[in-house]
Amino acid sequence: MTAGYRRAVTSALALAFAFFVTLFFLSFPPVFAGLCPRCFGFVPAGDNIFIEPNAGVAPAQVRADVRAAVAAIEPVVGAAYVPARVLVCFTEGCNGLMGGTSTIGMTYGTRLIYLPPQGYRPEIMRHELVHAVLHQKVGLRRSFSIPAWVDEGLAVYVSADPRVDLDPATCRFEAADLVESKAELRRLGPVKGPQAYGAAGCALAHLVAQNGPLVIAQILAGVYPSKPRRP
Ligand SMILES: [Zn+2]
Numbered sequence: 001m002t003a004g005y006r007r008a009v010t011s012a013l014a015l016a017f018a019f020f021v022t023l024f025f026l027s028f029p030p031v032f033a034g035l036c037p038r039c040f041g042f043v044p045a046g047d048n049i050f051i052e053p054n055a056g057v058a059p060a061q062v063r064a065d066v067r068a069a070v071a072a073i074e075p076v077v078g079a080a081y082v083p084a085r086v087l088v089c090f091t092e093g094c095n096g097l098m099g100g101t102s103t104i105g106m107t108y109g110t111r112l113i114y115l116p117p118q119g120y121r122p123e124i125m126r127h128e129l130v131h132a133v134l135h136q137k138v139g140l141r142r143s144f145s146i147p148a149w150v151d152e153g154l155a156v157y158v159s160a161d162p163r164v165d166l167d168p169a170t171c172r173f174e175a176a177d178l179v180e181s182k183a184e185l186r187r188l189g190p191v192k193g194p195q196a197y198g199a200a201g202c203a204l205a206h207l208v209a210q211n212g213p214l215v216i217a218q219i220l221a222g223v224y225p226s227k228p229r230r231p
Contacts, residue, residue, distance in 0.1 A: 029099040030106060030114035034085050040097055047082045055090035057120075062088060069125035076158045076213075077133045077220060084111045084132040088120055107131035110140050126159035138222040148185040149178035149200040150224050154216065156201030157208070163194075164201045168209035173199035178227050203228050 033040040042050035045059035049066055070080050084107070089095045095116045105119035105128045113128040134154060135143035156164055165171040177192075177199035179185045188196055206228045207215045215225055 028108070029097065030087060031108055031112065033087055033098060033114075034108065034112040037085070037087060040087075041094070042087055045088075048084070049082065049086045049088065051088045052090050052094040055094070057090055065120075065122065066125060069122055069129055072122075072160075073126050073130055073133070073158050076216060077130060080129055080133045083136055084113045084129070086113045086115065086125075088115045090117050090120065092117060107135065110136040110143065123159050123161045123163075127155040127161065130155040130158045134220060137220045142222055147180050147224055148182045149180065149196070149203060149227075150219060151182070152185065152197055153178075153200030153204035154219055156197055157204035158216070161197075161201060164198045166201050166205045168202075168205045171198075171202035171205060173202040173206075175227055178203055 029040070033042065037044070037050035041052065043053045043059070045051045045062045047063050047066060049059075049062055051057065051059060051062050066082060066086055070082060074080050087098075089098060092100075095101065098114060098116070101114075101116055103119075104116065104121075105124040106114045107128045108114070110132060113132055115124060115128065119125075119128075131151065134146070134151065138146065157166055160166065177196050179188070179196050179200075185193070185196055204215075207225055210228060211225075218225065
């Protein structure tokens with residue numbers, strides 16, 4: 001291989017790499033914003049939290065709300081003191097810059113949470129913080145292989161989501177609704193999707209009722225349970 005040819009191949013590879021990195025960041029603006037919150041207009045609110053400014057919500061209020069969410073989940077999942085960078089949008093203008101997601105909250109990997117306007121709610125903060133803690137505890141690489149129903153079930157259960165019946169005496173789930181793959185979960189529609197989240201939370205409630213809280217410690221250690229017996 002001549003030096004000139006080698007240089008041309010290296011340049012082409014570098015160009016391709018830059019193209020895919022740019023494509024990645026354009027596809028996931030919150031990831032880019034997580035690296036540079038100020039580039040997207042966010043201002044620091046303390047505790048690794050960055051918020052949309054001038055939206056009528058005081059930084060101290062957001063800090064207090066996130067701290068309350070952390071305090072609520074720590075007794076169950078252990079130390080969670082803002083393990084992640086939290087970005088919060090309060091308006092659709094801000095959410096548009098972040099890709100205009102219609103989901104209510106996103107956790108990226110182990111250290112980044114994005115809350116759009118519709119996700120600035122206590123249960124959603126708790127939910128995303130549980131994801132971040134779990135992903136951190138099992139590690140980024142292994143976090144991709146957590147069964148979707150376990151990841152979401154733990155988040156729904158520990159966040160005590162008020163939209164979901166989490167009483168093992170009354171809640172019911174279908175085994176078919178306990179989705180294994182996150183891609184499959186994302187593909188579910190507006191009816192099947194919430195059903196899968198509800199089933200996952202209910203399944204976790206049954207697992208804790210059947211096996212005690214050890215099941216949560218095991219999940220956090222990367223040991224995932226089998227689907228529980230159907231109630
Ligand atoms: Zn979730």
